[in-house]
Amino acid sequence: MGKATGFTAGPRAQGEAPEIGVGMLGYAFMGKAHSNAFKKIPYIIYPPPAVPRLIAICGRDEAAVSEAARRYGYEAYYTDWRKMLEDDRIQLFDNGGSNDVHAGPCIAAVQAGKHVVCEKPLARTAGEAKEMLDAAQKAGVKHMVAFNYRFVPALRQARDLIRSGALGRIYHYRADYLQEWVMPHYNVGMIWRLGKKTAGSGALGDLGAHIIDLGRFLVGEITSVSAMTRTFVKERPLPDGSGMGKVDVDDAFVAAVEFENGAIGTLEASRFAAGRKNHQVLEVNGEKGSLRFNLERMNELEVFWVGEQPRETQGFHNVLITEGYHPWMSHWWPQGHIIGWEHTFVHELAHLLDCIVNDRDVAPDGATFEDGYRAAVVCDAILASASTKRQIDIRY
Numbered sequence: 001m002g003k004a005t006g007f008t009a010g011p012r013a014q015g016e017a018p019e020i021g022v023g024m025l026g027y028a029f030m031g032k033a034h035s036n037a038f039k040k041i042p043y044i045i046y047p048p049p050a051v052p053r054l055i056a057i058c059g060r061d062e063a064a065v066s067e068a069a070r071r072y073g074y075e076a077y078y079t080d081w082r083k084m085l086e087d088d089r090i091q092l093f094d095n096g097g098s099n100d101v102h103a104g105p106c107i108a109a110v111q112a113g114k115h116v117v118c119e120k121p122l123a124r125t126a127g128e129a130k131e132m133l134d135a136a137q138k139a140g141v142k143h144m145v146a147f148n149y150r151f152v153p154a155l156r157q158a159r160d161l162i163r164s165g166a167l168g169r170i171y172h173y174r175a176d177y178l179q180e181w182v183m184p185h186y187n188v189g190m191i192w193r194l195g196k197k198t199a200g201s202g203a204l205g206d207l208g209a210h211i212i213d214l215g216r217f218l219v220g221e222i223t224s225v226s227a228m229t230r231t232f233v234k235e236r237p238l239p240d241g242s243g244m245g246k247v248d249v250d251d252a253f254v255a256a257v258e259f260e261n262g263a264i265g266t267l268e269a270s271r272f273a274a275g276r277k278n279h280q281v282l283e284v285n286g287e288k289g290s291l292r293f294n295l296e297r298m299n300e301l302e303v304f305w306v307g308e309q310p311r312e313t314q315g316f317h318n319v320l321i322t323e324g325y326h327p328w329m330s331h332w333w334p335q336g337h338i339i340g341w342e343h344t345f346v347h348e349l350a351h352l353l354d355c356i357v358n359d360r361d362v363a364p365d366g367a368t369f370e371d372g373y374r375a376a377v378v379c380d381a382i383l384a385s386a387s388t389k390r391q392i393d394i395r396y
C-alpha cells in the first residue's frame, strides 16, 4: 500500500484477504456509488485489506430491488431492512437510504454486531445522531459516516499540509457548495429531500454537512455560528397528484463561523444557484500560504506560498495531485492520468475495510459517528441561529 495513504495492508491481507459480507440499504444514487466502489476494491486497492462480498441489497419495491441485485451483483435482495439485518452472512451494513432511514436501521445493525457505514448527514437532528453514536460505541463495532470528500486525494493532501504546519497559523476557511436542481425550471415536486420529517434540513444537511465536516477535517472544531437560511419556494406538488405539500426545509443557508484555533470562516450552500451543478469550492488562508480546492477540478490543488517566488511571478499555482506519492494515488494510474468523483468511495470503503480487518481507527482520516454527530450539532446550531437571529455557541 502507498505510504502516503497511511494505509498498510495487515498480515491477513497479504495472503488471501478475508471476505467481508456487505448488506446495502438503498439501490438508487448512493446504492449505486457504494456498490460500484465495493466491486472495484479487490483489484484497485491491491492487495485489498478485505474482499467485499455483496450479500444483499434492500429496497421497498420488489421489482426494482431485485433488478438492482442483478445489476450490481448482490447474491440476494430484501424488501425489509429488518429481515436483511437477520442475515448472518452480513458483517458490514451500508446505509445509502434517505435520511429518515438512517437512525433506525443503523442502530439495529450495530445492536446485531454489524459494522456500519452510513451516508451523510448522519441523522436529521443532533439528538438522533447522538443516539446512533451511543449505540455504535456501546456495541464496539466500527462506524463510519460517508463524508467521502475526506477521500479526495487533493483534500487529503491539503489536510496533511495544514497538519504539518506548512501553512502556519490558519486565519480563514471559506467554503461554498452550490447546486441548482430544485429551481423552478426543474419542476421538482415534493421529494424526500424537501421535507423536514424525511430530510431533517435542506441544503444545510445535504450540502452544508459536507463543508462543515471539511472545515473540521482541515481547520479544527467550530465553536460558534451565526447564520441565515431561506426557503425560496414554499409549496410543491405532491407525488400522488393530490395537491401541494409544504417545503419546510431551507433552500439555502449562509453562516459565519469561529474555530477553536482562532480562525474565522464562512459557509454557504444553496440548491438555487443557477448554473451551478455540483460546485464545491473551498479555500484556507494561513500565515505562510493559501490552499484552494474546486471539486469540478478535483485532481488539482491551487497553492500560494508567501515569499517563495520572485515578486514578479508570485501568485497561486496549480498542482496536479496525481503523483504516486500523493494520497491514494499509488493505487491508480501513472501521473497525470486523473481520477473521478466515484473513486472517493473506493478510498473511503477500502479504509473502512482496513479498519475492520486490521482493527484500526476510522478517525482521523475517515469520519466516525462522532464526526457525524458533531456536524449535526453545527447544523442544528445554524438552524437555531437563523431562527433566533443570534450567534450560537457550539456545545457537544
Ligand SMILES: NC(=O)c1ccc[n+]([C@@H]2O[C@H](COP(=O)([O-])OP(=O)(O)OC[C@H]3O[C@@H](n4cnc5c(N)ncnc54)[C@H](O)[C@@H]3O)[C@@H](O)[C@H]2O)c1
Binding pocket: 025, 026, 027, 028, 029, 030, 031, 058, 059, 060, 081, 096, 097, 098, 099, 101, 119, 120, 121, 146, 147, 148, 206
Ligand atoms: N456522499 C455524497 O456525496 C452523497 C451524495 C448524494 C446523497 N448522499 C446521501 O445518501 C443518502 C441517500 O441519498 P440518495 O441520493 O441515494 O437518495 P435516493 O433518493 O437516490 O435513494 C434513496 C434510497 O433509499 C431507499 N429507501 C428509502 N426508504 C427505505 C426503506 N424504508 N427501506 C428500504 N429502502 C429505503 C430508496 O428505495 C432508495 O433506494 C442520503 O442520506 C443523502 O444525503 C450522499
